[in-house]
Each structure stands twice: as C-alpha cells, then as structure tokens.
Amino acid sequence: MTRIVADTTRCVGAGQCVLTDPATFAQDSTQGTVVLLRDDLSDEALATARQALYLCPSRALSLTG
Numbered sequence: 001m002t003r004i005v006a007d008t009t010r011c012v013g014a015g016q017c018v019l020t021d022p023a024t025f026a027q028d029s030t031q032g033t034v035v036l037l038r039d040d041l042s043d044e045a046l047a048t049a050r051q052a053l054y055l056c057p058s059r060a061l062s063l064t065g
C-alpha cells in the first residue's frame, strides 16, 4: 500500500495540505507544521492526497511504496 511521508523540516506551515485533505493532514498547534493523521492510503484517499502533494509549496510531502 502507498504511504505518505512528511518532511517537517521542509514544511513552511502554509496549510494547503490541510485545506485540501483534512482527513489525512493536520497542522501542529504550536509550530504550524504538518501532522499526518494517516499514512496508509487507500486508492480513493490517494487521489485526494496527491492533490495536496501537488499544492504543497515546499515539496514537504512525498509518496513511497
């Protein structure tokens, strides 16, 4: 199954991922950096997550597997 990976050292807290896919992404309440709510993605969830990856301005998100 495809997994999503978040590099919090690259994340600039822009929040595009949360706006696009709130079922998969959240933001840390103090740092504002991305928090993964799930990393194992079904095919359906993957389609939405790909949108978030595309929109992330810092390229902090990637897929593996």
Ligand code: SF4
Pocket: 006, 010, 011, 012, 013, 014, 015, 016, 017, 018, 027, 032, 033, 034, 055, 056, 057, 058, 059, 060, 061
């Ligand atoms: S869109 Fe990218 S930079 Fe913005 S919070 Fe999500 S992972 Fe971080």
